[in-house]
Amino acid sequence: MSEKKNPEYDFKWCPGCGDFGVKKALEAAIKKKTIETEEPILNNVIVAGIGCSGNMVHLLEGEQPYGFHGLHGRTLPVAMGLKSSRPELNVTVVAGDGDFLSIGAEHIAPQAKRNLDVCVVIMDNAVYGLTKGQSSPTSAEGMITSSTPYGKTEVGFDPLAHYLSLGVSFVASGLSSKIKDLSELIYQGMIHPGFSIVHVQSPCTEYNNTYEILKGNIKKGIEPLAKPIDVSHNPNDLKQAIEVISTPGIPLGIIYQSKDEPTLAQKYENLINKSKQKDFETLLNSYSI
Amino acid sequence: MSEKKNPEYDFKWCPGCGDFGVKKALEAAIKKKTIETEEPILNNVIVAGIGCSGNMVHLLEGEQPYGFHGLHGRTLPVAMGLKSSRPELNVTVVAGDGDFLSIGAEHIAPQAKRNLDVCVVIMDNAVYGLTKGQSSPTSAEGMITSSTPYGKTEVGFDPLAHYLSLGVSFVASGLSSKIKDLSELIYQGMIHPGFSIVHVQSPCTEYNNTYEILKGNIKKGIEPLAKPIDVSHNPNDLKQAIEVISTPGIPLGIIYQSKDEPTLAQKYENLINKSKQKDFETLLNSYSI
Amino acid sequence: MKNTDFVVRFAGEGGQGFLSAAIGFASANTKAGYHAQTFATFPSQITGGPTWMQTRISINPVLSRGDEVDVLVVFNEYAYEAHKNEVKENGFILYDSDQLNIEDSNKVLGIAFEKLGKTTGNSRAANMVMMGALAELVGVNLSVLEDFVKERWGNVERYGEHIVPQNIQALKLGSKEVQERGLKLSEIESPKKSDTQQIFLNGNDAISLGAYAAGIEYYVGYPISPATTILVWMEKNLVEKNKFVYQVSSEIEAITAIIGASYGGKKSMTATAGPGFSLMSEGLGLAWMAEIPIVVVDVQRGGPATGLPTKTEQSDLLSSINPAHGDVSLPVIAPGTVEECFYGTIEAFNWAEKYQGPVILLSEHGLAERQQNIPKPNISKLNVEKRLINKSSENYHRYESGNISPMPIPGLPGPYVANASEHDKMGDTTHLPERHVEMTERRFKKLDILKNSNYEYINAESKILLMPWGGSKGPSLEAYEKLQEQNIDIGWAYTMFLNPLPEKLLIELRSKNLVIVPELNYLGQFSSLLRSQNVNAQSITQYTGLPFKVEYLVNKITELL
Amino acid sequence: MKNTDFVVRFAGEGGQGFLSAAIGFASANTKAGYHAQTFATFPSQITGGPTWMQTRISINPVLSRGDEVDVLVVFNEYAYEAHKNEVKENGFILYDSDQLNIEDSNKVLGIAFEKLGKTTGNSRAANMVMMGALAELVGVNLSVLEDFVKERWGNVERYGEHIVPQNIQALKLGSKEVQERGLKLSEIESPKKSDTQQIFLNGNDAISLGAYAAGIEYYVGYPISPATTILVWMEKNLVEKNKFVYQVSSEIEAITAIIGASYGGKKSMTATAGPGFSLMSEGLGLAWMAEIPIVVVDVQRGGPATGLPTKTEQSDLLSSINPAHGDVSLPVIAPGTVEECFYGTIEAFNWAEKYQGPVILLSEHGLAERQQNIPKPNISKLNVEKRLINKSSENYHRYESGNISPMPIPGLPGPYVANASEHDKMGDTTHLPERHVEMTERRFKKLDILKNSNYEYINAESKILLMPWGGSKGPSLEAYEKLQEQNIDIGWAYTMFLNPLPEKLLIELRSKNLVIVPELNYLGQFSSLLRSQNVNAQSITQYTGLPFKVEYLVNKITELL
Ligand SMILES: Cc1ncc(C[n+]2csc(CCOP(=O)(O)OP(=O)(O)O)c2C)c(N)n1
Ligand SMILES: Cc1ncc(C[n+]2csc(CCOP(=O)(O)OP(=O)(O)O)c2C)c(N)n1
Ligand code: SF4
Ligand code: SF4
């Protein structure tokens, strides 16, 4: 279990929580990124949402990156502010399904359209963990939770289809217990130039324990719901990507990755070339009388 | 031109504004709905956004429905509150592309997943009219506006694809100058049981005059961008719907209409059947000591 | 002399199950006619983590959690270390001697709860042994707990015939252990049986029940501590014909949806805490402007920003009166007890209907999480305002009369536009200066209707008043009583109606040399509001995330006199 | 005796193009050394609708728009009817006699602008004829306008060689028409040439320039009247290396994005108006809590809710100091003139860096839309604060020292977590009571750094002070001067630094019998804040959506004395 960075920090994930696996995968991905790109760890910023998942930013072990732990639902605009002003930083967003797809849902499309070059890691447990077990957008229709005692009346949200339809330029799907695979997906998301989302099934042992459904149980004859994508899949092909997510079950791996789509930073670079350098005196003089 | 309901009202659309046509179409649709369903006009509520488009609610002529003209971006939640509590009302939302797809974007998916039975009429001019010509989500990449003097750096938003991917249960596309067709689309959206969006191309003559592009100009050899959907199209077929919007140009007509998808009101009815009737005394007694 | 009250604290790790024992102990005592109040703080993590709860039992209504602990029951080493210093000079510390090893002193009492419990044949009777020991220590008659056991597990079909005698046996074993060692606080007086029936509940339950009593028809909300349990209550109990409850996607959706529902004629409410409340700013302005009755509950937690989600504070007052841009002054009711949570909520709905606008019910974590016995409300005596609905047909103008005008409801006559922009009498937008003047004055004049509410006012001759608000009422009242015992000349004023203040009370306050306001925030928010209304007020502040202790208040007040 | 100033009002329908003529007239006069201030109100519709603009020209700096009109130029019948009563006893009304038919009186003066203009050979010279007539009426030397024409159209390559003589000819024709009829206000004194260079701009331009001078590196915003022109300015001028400007999708995105950028080390700002400002509540609390320097401009318009988008008001003061839940008290700077818009913005950036948190620049519609000449700022004399950046390597703790600590910037040493929850010295979440106390006090103590700002203080002996704020400064100062002329004993105090107030000023204010606060809101928001700080203050309020008139203030102040 994670060692606390300091004795005051008073949050721990519940035993068995999927977020432990995500933490390990993220740590490994950051490590690999800093080694491969020879960039200092200080160039990394983790922008976290509010939820059990968001506590990630305090629980990371080892050499510490920068962190931002702000408001529920506002990871993306904070990341936008940071990355658009400091394109050389490696900005990673970590958030829960409620944070990202409910209260923060409005922020996905704009970043997709801009192709902001950040990597988003979503810990989806299909439930609100930190507020003790209410339904989330990804909870299935009919699911019983403390806020849906007679069953949820909303169709469950399909995040992967949503990302693809918005034009997110890198979409991957992972499972928290497959730490090595997940770590590689996150690493790929980080180095992909553009808006990347790694959507992780990260079960909540307290309010929505889906380990058995996801991983299957041979003894009980339960097939795993989450299965690696066939190696033949070409993630550069959007049509194939749509097919992959349309087949039953949860695909694991890189679903889609666009090629050569300019990032916001690149597009902005073009604007700068079009605009004339200004200085204060010139601007001031335009108001001379 | 529209006669004002009262002399104090101090807003008029600019000459030629597309919203005039939408107004006539909406008036006709409401009229048809009240006649066909034999419901009083007082059962109609127009929930309007903030924008040139939202002024619709004050400019309607003839027998007056109820109106709600609230905050920028918040038409859908107001409509949700109204319709979920008063399912017998005919609730119509009118809003602009900025209002609905930028600041209010977060509210579309939840209503789609709930299948709230309201009809939404979007007046899309691909610009912010009321604030004098800034870019909107549907402005094309590269477009020059007062807020994008060197060209817009975001990919233009495709609203029809977005609606389909969110599972909106009725999606239609109209043109403000084709008043009769538009009126029929709005009427169909109103009587469709579920979440309906009629997305209207409604040019802004002041900041983004697209009449010629949309309607074409034979003399100049300009093909119309907006064309009626082929009569062979089966709107109940989602695959066909996706194909229709994927072909170049703007399709006019009903793009998609789901069948037999339960509305929020119907789903809620089921919950009520599951829950036990309570009364205050019983609830109170559960706290007895 | 016998004791009139005592405090027991249970401390351990979240998930050890002692919380239900603590509540059970409190509830058992209330059944016997005692008064009880619990107090707890939780870590923000979901399972595990240091957790504790205390129960104060008294022959009188309990005003505060109790400054010091008479008996501490600890379930792990950390708990012992963290809490041992809060035990009174002559108090006791109880623990399971097989699980813990605590250095001996005459204060410390190890009993083999688990082992003794098992001897009864019931493997889960350890808590009963503990309770028996407790009862003996604090001098509560064992029959109080025996009665509780009988009622709780008396259903033979459900629990079998063994569980009651086994649990009673366990109680006796615990009690005997203590007796044998001759340890005991001085005995507590027998309870005065109250003539009104009591119920036992927390502040959020009381708010939910109050809303139900006031005729709530529409509730939507978004989860947030410490307000979530109101949403959960509603989801369970409001699924009925012509009512509606829903978890929506954000607080912005919540506030605008309840405005839509109320515009449609439904009594509507949402509940949230600080971060969600801040997100509602714009919507609250809309309700004020369009004159739509709604109730918004803000269960305050430590702020600002994400703040301290699991701690208490009274720091949202300024922003609840003036949450949004422009000239607004939202009515605010701040209950000070669990009972006031119930009645205050009904009043909030009544206010909303009376003046036709948004009303803020300002509760707090300390009330939400507190379990307490209160007299059972008498339904037939509740006053519930109905909406004033327009029925006149021709050319009705919603915003015409100088004062309150009946609301037209969609489907009924009188169509108008509910408008967040400045508007004329039928709700159409206008920018005429005279209309903005007329409508602004209309919106503020309506507040006059709310200025005749109740307040407490004791020892009116004194030139110095003690006037807490909200959940600081209890400890302040206890402090006030202590000061009275010392014959100190100080008066008492209190109301849960913070904005607008009862007119007569405000006049009284202005005549005082000093009004002392205990409140749980840094800025001294209420005293600052009072000063802006020409009252010479000064705050005693605390911003630890915890409620006041009585002793602290007594000292601070004395310093100011 | 010659006049020292006059007011010309132009009224017609939006789109008639007279607005640029009005601004041209003002600008021409400033070129000659006069001072000028324009004032306009627009309908919210985009084209058409009743529109008017007035220009006040003076030999002294112009303090207010001018209560009454000397010359009214009307372009349609409606404008004549709507404005005729605001023309002075001995003023004039000018119109195109071929387009309008106005009953004759000795006040009314029809000239065939269009027809005469065409005789010059330039079909678009009608406005020049009108300006020539105007100059003659108000007694401004025609050479002032001739010089303006020469400069404006003097570029022969661009405009050809005919346009200048044609326009000058048109000016003369207009002037002659008036001369022939012998109509004239008393002549205006010659301008006193000022020794500092002047620039001519509106409040929003001044804010944008100020931000640029202060070193702004990051701006994102969402359009909203009357703040949009700041976004438009930035989009044009901030597209540079290492800077960034963007129109984002909402005000919530705007506020959180600038916080992200400032966390990354960039000087960041956004601008909005009431509805957008309300949506920023939660974000502002975050910046306060995590101690991130940002500047948020609120260009106030009529409120509440969607309110009066095209009218002025000063009603966001309370919510700008206390926009969000929890204990916050945001620094607020409210410029009172176009010049102060420039310097106030620089100060706002400086404050943000000095105390490391959010600063609100509270401007208003009346300043944003006002064109005015101000002395050209001298770049070399501007004081600009740089960010205090941490460079120390080992185990640096961002929130450790008692006061301001250098900010670590991603990429540089000192990684920490910027945290909206209560935190410890390295930014990790904690719920410890002592930490909440320590950090709360830290956040408020930093405000002390901001308490030594400038203020105006005249006639300090008087026991009664006049103390307006924001855009009400101009008319109040003019009223103050009138009162001085009447030898009335009253003092003057003014500062744009509203929160925290300059410490010394606050002490002075507390010593007064009465502080009179003219302000454009219903609640009397600033006087209420002053009273809460133990100042005996009282407001003169107005809530019409329009600025004060001087005469109104003189009367109201006199009533209070
Ligand atoms: C504005 C606001 N609303 C609500 C909350 C309360 N809140 C904290 S976490 C959370 C939901 C967490 O769910 P999710 O994002 O799925 O994260 P998880 O805990 O499941 O990892 C909510 C509603 C808040 N902090 N701020
Ligand atoms: C919270 C908030 N932000 C910004 C505004 C300012 N505003 C008014 S209308 C508008 C955009 C209008 O664009 P659109 O929705 O496309 O409508 P159109 O005018 O083009 O019909 C904006 C940004 C506002 N009223 N409220
Ligand atoms: S509540 Fe669920 S998501 Fe939260 S820490 Fe526990 S297991 Fe993980
Ligand atoms: S600005 Fe554009 S959208 Fe607005 S009224 Fe004029 S033409 Fe219509």
Ligand SMILES: [Mg+2]
């Ligand atoms: Mg979750």
Ligand SMILES: [Mg+2]
């Ligand atoms: Mg638009």
